[in-house]
Amino acid sequence: MAASLPVEWGLTPKYEYHGKITSLSRGGCLLQTDAIQPLFDRTIYIRVPLPEHEWWEVECQALYYLRDVGFGVEFKGLTDEDAATLRRLMRHHREHPPDSAGDEFE
Numbered sequence: 001m002a003a004s005l006p007v008e009w010g011l012t013p014k015y016e017y018h019g020k021i022t023s024l025s026r027g028g029c030l031l032q033t034d035a036i037q038p039l040f041d042r043t044i045y046i047r048v049p050l051p052e053h054e055w056w057e058v059e060c061q062a063l064y065y066l067r068d069v070g071f072g073v074e075f076k077g078l079t080d081e082d083a084a085t086l087r088r089l090m091r092h093h094r095e096h097p098p099d100s101a102g103d104e105f106e
Contacts, residue, residue, distance in 0.1 A: 004098035009046040028074040
């Protein structure tokens with residue numbers, strides 16, 4: 001699903017880079033960022049602010065790179081709690097699309 005979610009990411013859970021999730025699915029996401037580097041098959045860590053003012057942190061694997069856009073990642077090792085959080089995030093985003101709600105997570 002199309003999305004516009006702020007994200008912090010990094011090669012460690014220190015989350016040293018920022019970007020935006022522009023597409024989100026149960027299996028992964030497309031992360032738009034200016035901090036492009038060789039990431040294919042690397043583990044990265046992302047965290048996304050949730051509507052409840054908490055953070056969802058998840059480990060991912062970089063699958064591909066899109067020039068001038070960013071990269072696609074697959075979520076790794078989602079727990080049942082992670083899967084439930086992702087479903088809530090996707091449901092919230094469907095009910096409050098970015099065009100109708102502005103920047104809802106700030």
